[in-house]
Amino acid sequence: MDWGKGILLTIFAFVAFIMVLVVISVKQDDIHLVTENYYEKEIKYQEQIEREKSASTLEREVLVYDGASQSMVLDLPVGAKGNLQLFRPSDARLDQELILEITEAGKTLVPLKNLKPGYWRVQLTWSEGGVDYYQEKKIHI
Template identity: 35%
Template sequence: MATIHNQETKKSFTWWPYAIVAALLLFMGYIASFVYRAMRQDVDLVSTNYYEQELAYQDHMDTVGRTNAAGNVAIDYHAAGQTITLQLPESFAGKNISGKINFFRPSDDKLDFELPLQLDADRSQLLNTEKLQKGLWKVRLNYSAGSENYYSEKTIVIE
């Protein structure tokens, strides 16, 4: 009788251990291929000269603080007249002011351009926007009065 019992246990076969090993191998292969594709992905979240920009950040913050202390620049878009008006505060009256106006288009860097700051006697400048594409623009004003630098920025939507 002992021989009959041994023959029955030898004929019994199960696929579960092989199925579990195969599932683990497939899972490990999937994870390995995912890691391989992720490592080959080109990520451009940081500029190439990030370190230099980080060092200049404190200077920029000082410039913004100086601008806020002197009074904010009014950058107003007038849809009816298709114009942008820049108006420097009264604290800049009688000072020799020079600078640049940068138009930045976040969605298409090919549309970015720069204009010189040419203020009237009342410290204002009128800019025509008829040729600008409709959409979101950032108007950045970098200017200096004497030896001090100033910066102002406003987001506008051209209609």
Template identity: 40%
Template sequence: MKMNWGTGIVLVFVGFATIMISMVRICMKQDDLHLVEENYYAETIRYQSHIDKVGNTQERGQQVMQQLPGQAALQFALPAGASGEVHLFRPSDARLDQRLSVAGTPTEEAVVLPLEGLKAGYWKAKLTWQLGEQAFYEELSIHL
């Protein structure tokens, strides 16, 4: 059987259309996609506040959050009277994210937060804290 050019071109277009429709159907069936932020557009409006917090932290010149070497724990050295929140952020699965409150101790001793219950892998710890009227922000990458 001999095919002419017209039949070959039609078969190529039909094959391409079939592959494209199949790919679209596969993509539409996925339900485990997670956005980095639920309210992305509202977050962009508040971004200047975030820039100010980062600037305050850089002016202060001292980090208050660190991962303890060889341990699954974070250490916070917040000044007395400071309080804040740490967001344990899992980029690969938003369902594992956690938010915890932290506060400075009157004696300014470091507070240790164990991380044993977290799933192994890559995490980001995002610390937002406030001392008086000034707000601060720190971020730390963690590998458990």
């Protein structure tokens, strides 16, 4: 075989390899965004910053993960209303959202035993006394 045929075969092999990669990437349907409406959330980001600042001024830790009981411990006052979001970055189909309304004094336990083991982002947005708050924890179950 001479040089011309070798170079030509190398080019054909490279083009075939690239075509295989393109076909694989086009057929892949298991790609999830962290959130579907990310543009709306980006616009409201300043409000999010204000909520985080408000939460940092509190003298208590509101969102705590208890690894022994595999649950989130929420330290919220009676009358607080909020939203607890459980995000699984590797698979958006496992995401969960819980609406909270605290009616009893003391700490509230949210069991997480039914969640798939792995990395989770837990986001708590709540309102108490007319002020909005936000706190986030990254946990590994």
